[in-house]
Amino acid sequence: MTDSAAEHVELERMVDAFFSAFTSGEGVGARLDVLRQLLIPQAVIVRTCGGEPAVYGVEDFIAPRQALLEGGTLTGFHEWALGGSTEVFGDIAHWWGSYAKEGVQDGVAFTGRGRKTIQFIRTTEGWRISAAAWDDERPGLTID
Template sequence: MKSGSNAAIDKVISRFFGVFDNRAGRVPEAQAFGMLFASNATIATHSGRGVQITTPDEFVRPRIELLTSGRLVEFHEWETQSENEILGSLAVRRSRYEKSGRLDGQPYAGVGTKFFQLAQIDEAWRIVSLAWIDDAAFGSRQT
C-alpha cells in the first residue's frame, strides 16, 4: 500500500458526501461530483423498484435538481463508519452513512451502506464503481 492512500481515499469520499450538502446556502454542483469518478464509472442503486445502474451524470442530475429546487433543504449525508482495503492501485471502501434534511417541509432522514471501488489513475484516486442501498429499502439495519 502506498503511504497516504487511506488519507487520499478519505478525501475523495469526503468530497463525494459533500456534493449532497445544501445546508447554510451551499449550492451542490454536478461538476464537482463528476470529477470524483473515472471515465466509464457506474453507480448501482437499490430501491423499491430493484437495482438501477446509471452513469455518475445520470445519477447526480436529478439529485442536484432536488437539492436546488427548494423541496429538499438543510440536507447532508455523512459517513458514520468506513473500512478500506487497498491492494496496490485498487481499493474497496465500505461506508455506513446517515442523511438528514427536510423534504417538502417534513423531516427526512435515513441510513444505509455504500460500497466504493476506487482506482489510482494518474496519481489520483477515482471512483470506478459505487453500489448503495438505504436500510429502509430492505427493512432492516445492516452492520
C-alpha cells in the same frame, strides 16, 4: 505500489467529498463538479434499496440530484459517513461503510441510514472512483 497511510488519507478525503457533494444549499454546483472530477467518465453508480436496482452513469446520476438539491423542495439535506474501512491492493481500492442522511422534503423532516460501497482505481491522474453502490435501511434490514 504499496498500501500507504497517505493513500488511505487521500481515499478517505474522496469518500468525504462523495458524501458532501449531496448537501443542499449554496455551493451545490461546485460540490457536484468536484464529484464529477472524482469519478471516471465510465463510472457506474447503483441504488438498490429493496427494489429493482437502478443503474446510473455519471450524468444520469448527478443531474437529477442537482435539480433536487437546488430546486428548493429539499432543504437542510446532507449525507455523511458514519464509519467505514478502506482496503488498497496495488491500483485498486475499496471503501465499505455506513452512512446517514437527513433533510426536509416538501416541509417534512426525514432521516435515514444505509451502507455504501465505493470502488477506486489508480489512473495516470491519481485515484478516481470507478463505481459506487448503496442500500438503505428499511423494515427487515437495519444496520447493527
